[in-house]
Structures are given as structure tokens and as C-alpha cells.
Amino acid sequence: MPKLLNSAFWLPVACGLASWMVGTLFPLLDVYRAQDPRPRQRHQDWSTVLRCLGAFIGLNYAALTMPWHDAPVVSISLSGMSIMQWLLFDLTLHGLVLATVSAACGTGMGWVLVRYGLYAFTEADFFGVRSWFPAIMWSGSLSLGCLAR
Template sequence: MGDRQDVRGPSHRMTLQLRGFLLFLIGVFLALVLNLLQVQRNVTLFPPDVLSSLLSSAWWVPLCCGTAAAAIGLLYPYIDRHLGEPHKFKREWSSVMRCVAVFVGINHASAKVDFANNMQLSLTLAALSIGLWWTFDRSRSGLGLGIGIAFFATLVSQLLVYHGVYQ
């Protein structure tokens, strides 16, 4: 038993590090892309060169998003195993890419569509997020992790805005 762990140890650790690094890069990339889509909605409020305004804005936001993506991506399988709920629903890459495309579409739509008030926007985003979860995951741990992260991210962003970090 000890030999199996020793043989698996360095390889497993390297796989986790590579997986974490790739998740970090994907998180940074998606943060930049989603921010660019948000900037394009109000492009007249920014200087003509959108890319320079994108890179000169809060540089730490993509790093935080990358870190969060790596942490969540590495934590999710552990929670599934811990709860005894192995993920068996649509694990192929095409499903992952469709899920990312739907997520980016939801984010872009929230910037493009004019809602009557913030409550309508929030309810629409909540319904679309539940639809995204139902289509691609359907696990209790995925729903719980998604709701927990949504509340935590909202709390952190509200605290940052309250303390003037984005000004």
C-alpha cells in the first residue's frame, strides 16, 4: 500500500500542479475576455484604444479570477468524492466547451440587454445560472458550490466597491 502511494505521489502532485496552472490560465483568460465584452458595451466611456484601457484597469482582477478558477476547479472533484457523488454526467470536452460558451453568452447578454431594474437582472441571471447547472452538471455538490461561490463573490465585490477599490 505504501509503495502505491509513493509511486502515485510525485506524478499525482505534478498532475495537480499542471491542472491548477491550466485552470489559472483559463480563469485569467476568461476574466480578460469577459471584461473586454463589458468594456465594449460602454466603449464611449473609455479611451479609443480599448485594449490599453483593459490592461490599465484593475490588473489584479484577472489574477484573482485565475486563482479562484484554480481553487474551484481543484476543489470540485474533491467535494464530489467526499460526498460520495461521482460526476458522471457529460464529461466530454465538447460539453465543457459548450458550458463555457453558454457562460460567456450569459455574461455578454447581461451587459447587452437593458433591464428595467436590478431585481429583474438578478432574477434573470439566477434563472439562467440554474439552467446552466441543470444542463451541464445536475449534482448537489455542483449546485451547493455554485450558490456558495455566488454569495461569496458578491459579498467580496460589494466590499471592494464599498471601500473604493475600483475607483
Template sequence: MHFLLRTLIVFVVGVLLSLALLILQIERNVALFPPGVLSDLSSIPWWVPISCGAGAATIGLSLPKMDEWFQRKYDYHHDQVEWVGVLRCVGIFVGITYASTLAYNSVIAKFSVSLSLMAIGQWWLFDRSVSGFVLGVAVSFTATAVTQIIVHYGIFSFSKPDFLSIRSWLPGVFFSATIAIGSLGRQLAQVTFHLSVYQFQ
């Protein structure tokens, strides 16, 4: 599969997922925007899904490259996940994100730990690679820091923040998203490899 097509597919998936989850969080009063931002469909903050789409494309393209690097450097191999596994992995990410909107403030710390453990369980079930774990942790820290900066400048905020102006479950959600999008990127890269071999033959 052509590089640009892979990029477009992962970007579109990232945009659609983030848009759906953004609307869910707004309806649940988890993410708050300044008055008038969501007065109608045209006023939806489109920079959010576009940024998430760009991030998804970066993750989906980076993880296969990291796999190749780890394989060359440490002779490390991981089991390839089939399309059914990719869909299940994405479904678990959606479930984790949906569950994050249901957390009660009184137990949010325990809930955040549970979500983080679920995200690690997702990695164990569908990935188990060093590259996937390293990228997941890196994205979790980076995306959480960027979110804190955005909240600091008042672009949007969280209702009842419990950890440095944000929700403490956020790193776990970012980790889960990395595993889900990374598995999609891996599978698309695998399709590219098989097509290249077929054309060569």
C-alpha cells in the same frame, strides 16, 4: 494529468476569460476604475485576471474532490460531461456574462432574475450534481461579498449599481462561472484518472 499541470491549465483559462470579459465590461462602461488606471495596456489592473485565475484554479481543483466526498458519503454519482459539453458550458458562461453588459437600468432587476435562471439552467444541462450546486452557491455569495468590499474601498465601481453598490446580476454570473470552470476541472481530473489506469495496466 499531473496536479500542477491541471492547476496551470485552469489558472490560465481563468486568466484569459476574466481578461477578455474585463475588457468587455470596461468598454461597455459597466466596470469603472479610477482615472489613469486604463491609460494604456500596461496600466490594466492585472490583479483582476490573476485573482480570477487563482479562483478558477481553486474551483477547478475543489469540485472533483467534492464529488469524491459526496460519492463516499452519500453514494452519489453524476454523469460525466465530455469535452464538447465542457466547451459548450464555457460558451454559455461567456454568453451570460456578455448579456449582463447589455442590461438596461430600467429592467435590470428582471434581467438579473433571468440571468440567474439561465445560470441554473446551465447547471441543469451540464452538471446536475449536488456538489456543483453547493459550490456554485458558495462561490456566488463569497465572490459577491468580496466584490462589495472592493467597491467599498474605491478600487473600482459599477456604473448605475442597483443592489448594495453592485449589479444584481453578479451572483448569477459567479454561479455560471463556477459551473463552467468546475466542468473543466472535472474533465481534466477524469483525464488524469484514465491516464493513471492506462499506466497501471
């Protein structure tokens, strides 16, 4: 709780707005995709949503507990787990594109915040940002999309 209170007041609000935007875009793109005559993906039920959220929580836990002696290896492992999450729970082209754009924009915004001294990671290893950050952003956007559907 003390770490949350040490954060800037606008950071949780900005993250919440970004999450709302990503969560809104997934169903909108599904509706747009529904106009395509090709076959649709399988039906989403609550057990699938909970498994997807569990995968996201597991990825966060792995990012916290993995030994960081070799950051590129751990980052590649986390990226592989994120891709497996897409393969298991989404399998849509627009989900892949939206997750990639979310990870790129989120990491870019994180870098900008670090660059201008508005935020700091405790153990930054990739241009001031933790190297697991893109994988977490990617996985988080897929989880939000699964929940929003």
C-alpha cells in the same frame, strides 16, 4: 484593452487564484462523492464542457446586451439562466453548494472592494455592485467545475 490596463494589477491575479481554487474543489468533491454508494452522474465529455462554456459566454453576453430599464427583472432572468445551466450540465449537490458559496463570496468580495474604494463598477445598482454579478459568478463557477472535471 485600455480598461484592462486601468484595473489594479492584483485584480486579475486574485481572480485567477479564485478560479484555480474553485476549479480544484470540484474534482476533489467529486472524489469525495465517489465514496457514496448512490448512482453517479452522467459521463462528462468535451462536447458537454464546450456547451457549458458556451452557456457561460452566452450569459455574459446577455448581461451586457439586455436593456437595463428594470434591473430586478433582468437579474431574475439571468439567475434563471444560471440555474438552467446547473440543471443541464452539473446536477450534483456539491456543485450547487459550491456555485452558491462562490457567488456569495465573490459578490461579497466585490462589495468590499467597492466599499473601500479599491474597485468601482460603471453603473452599480445593488450596494455598489451590478445586480448581474452574482449570476455571472454562479455560472462561472459551474463552468470552471465542468472544465476541471
